[in-house]
Amino acid sequence: MAYRQTPAVEARLQDNRSRILQAARTLVSEGGWMEAQVASVAAAAGIATGTVYRYFPSKAELFAEVLSAVSQREVDVLTEIADSDGTAIARLHSAVATFVRRAMRNSRLAYALIAEPCDKEIDEARLTYRAAISEVVRSIIADGQSAEEMRSDVQPDIAASVIVGGFMEGLIGPLSPLNRQQHHETEIYQREVAMLADQIARLACTSVAIPPPTV
Known part of the structure; x- marks a missing residue:
């Protein structure tokens, strides 16, 4: 038995x-x-x-699972935003700004998840979830194009890759352990994070927004 x-x-x-x-x-x-x-x-x-x-x-397997668990939560949060009501531009802005704000709440962990050099197994898990985040952004862009809210002359998958790469690259400096200006509980820090999130989100939205008509 x-x-x-x-x-x-x-x-x-x-x-x-x-x-x-x-x-x-x-x-x-x-x-x-x-x-x-x-x-x-x-x-x-x-x-x-x-x-x-x-x-x-192995250590790599342990930390790859840590990365997967944390990253999946971020994918779930962005998916909820993507599936919510509102225009595609508003949802894209909210998704990018939310990602930035959440990353800056635990900047050392976010730096490890996004940019810190690591073992191959950890990096492979990182790329998997980066692709998952890109897919969420792609779905928002595709919705925006279908509703004629976003420009139709770009491929959603390419636009999503550029946007995700852009906002992650834009975060690396503020997230870096070399940045000694991080005082997470202060009002000044919170305002700086809010401005950073809004600026990165605005740039992301501008890249796919329908340009205004020329006069």
Whole structure:
């Protein structure tokens, strides 16, 4: 007769896994991929280092899952905006501005997810979710073209790739650990983030907006 895990054992195993992922995410938020070592994750989760490897065969696999979990949440948020009411331009502005604001709430983690050098497995996961974000933006542009709200002389997939690449590139400087001007709780910082989000979103919308008629 095959051994079957009891509900209590299954719950404990799942709890260990969740604690490992949460500890890894916290460490990446504080110091990026290079600072987050498996031994540090184990200590933060309150388990032995060997236990981490029971759930994740390698450091790269562990952190690729951390990236996937965080990135999927961002895709879900943008998808909700894309599926909401309003004009395509308004939804595109909201999607880009929301991404920027959310990134700047945890700038160290966002930098790791977007631009920090990392292992191949982590980078592959990063590209997967970048493509998913591009698909959300593409769907908004396609809606805008169908409704004749956006210019029809650009391909939605190309426009989406350019827009996503643009707003992520525009974020790298503000997100960089080298930027020492980050004081997340101050009103000045919040205003700067709001202006940054609006400016990047406006530029994204301008690239696909129907140009005004020439006189």
